[in-house]
Amino acid sequence: MKDMDTRILTTGEMQAEIIRLKKENDVCILAHAYQSHDIWEIADYVGDSFGLSLKAEAAAQDTVVMCGVRFMAETVKILAPHKRVILPNPESTCPMAEQYGKEEARKLKEMYPDHKIVAYINTTAELKTETDVVVTSSSALKILKNMKEEDIIFLPDPNLGGWISKKLPEKNIKVFEGGCPVHMGISAENVVATKESHPEALLLVHPECREEVISGADFVGSTTEIIDFAKESDNEEFIIGTETSIVDHLKFACPEKKFFPLFKGTICSDMKNTCLADIYGALLGTCGEEIVLEPQVIEAARRPIERMIELG
Numbered sequence: 001m002k003d004m005d006t007r008i009l010t011t012g013e014m015q016a017e018i019i020r021l022k023k024e025n026d027v028c029i030l031a032h033a034y035q036s037h038d039i040w041e042i043a044d045y046v047g048d049s050f051g052l053s054l055k056a057e058a059a060a061q062d063t064v065v066m067c068g069v070r071f072m073a074e075t076v077k078i079l080a081p082h083k084r085v086i087l088p089n090p091e092s093t094c095p096m097a098e099q100y101g102k103e104e105a106r107k108l109k110e111m112y113p114d115h116k117i118v119a120y121i122n123t124t125a126e127l128k129t130e131t132d133v134v135v136t137s138s139s140a141l142k143i144l145k146n147m148k149e150e151d152i153i154f155l156p157d158p159n160l161g162g163w164i165s166k167k168l169p170e171k172n173i174k175v176f177e178g179g180c181p182v183h184m185g186i187s188a189e190n191v192v193a194t195k196e197s198h199p200e201a202l203l204l205v206h207p208e209c210r211e212e213v214i215s216g217a218d219f220v221g222s223t224t225e226i227i228d229f230a231k232e233s234d235n236e237e238f239i240i241g242t243e244t245s246i247v248d249h250l251k252f253a254c255p256e257k258k259f260f261p262l263f264k265g266t267i268c269s270d271m272k273n274t275c276l277a278d279i280y281g282a283l284l285g286t287c288g289e290e291i292v293l294e295p296q297v298i299e300a301a302r303r304p305i306e307r308m309i310e311l312g
Ligand code: SF4
Pocket: 069, 093, 094, 095, 096, 097, 122, 180, 181, 182, 183, 243, 268, 269, 270, 271
């Protein structure tokens, strides 16, 4: 057997080292639901981006490692500015969050001066500074319903915006080109083929999917809502229309039930960019990036998030 210092650590050994280091250095580890199961196991909290930001704000530790993509680490920093926030793999970005910047938002405001800008939480801190209200996939419907304004510009996801628009016909919601390339990859053909293969299964999909996919679903909800629905349902089989890691996590959570991906290609390479070794390196100080935002950006980006909390 090779010496411990020179051989490669096993997954279990690396997890044990991460747990030791996070305790020793008083670090809180947050993992988004789309992270792999080995990362879930070493995290203090697992959830969606907004839920994790609230956990970070309340956590006793002064340092937070956010296992996810950049906008999530930025959101943690906005809500917990006094904490040191580390993104373990700095190349983990969200292509959807990068679709609209501050300049595009300003141009849209000029074109539609009577409209309020509502942005999905999957946006950069810079875009949030030009936004009136931020929403999450689970809060979007309620927030838009509670807003007194009827004319809305919804950025950046036309699928989520379109789904809300159908539910709230009294609102005038403008959506634009863009969306999540991962969820956009699922088609109506996938719905037909997977339902044919698993006729007893319920189809649960994320609202980032195309309308043609959403219209065939038994349930539409955020990642957390999909997980909760599957756990609580009496049904035994489910087709999952979101990132395929949710299929794996549900198999762990409910081994007596069956879960199938709606489309096997629904893999977010940016979310999968972070691995245990990145987290280990972030704790050792050999990799990762500390998120630094200007105080005025934090202040301006926090306002639309607080507005969401008020409206929710
Ligand atoms: S799944 Fe889509 S929205 Fe989520 S991080 Fe990946 S690209 Fe962004």
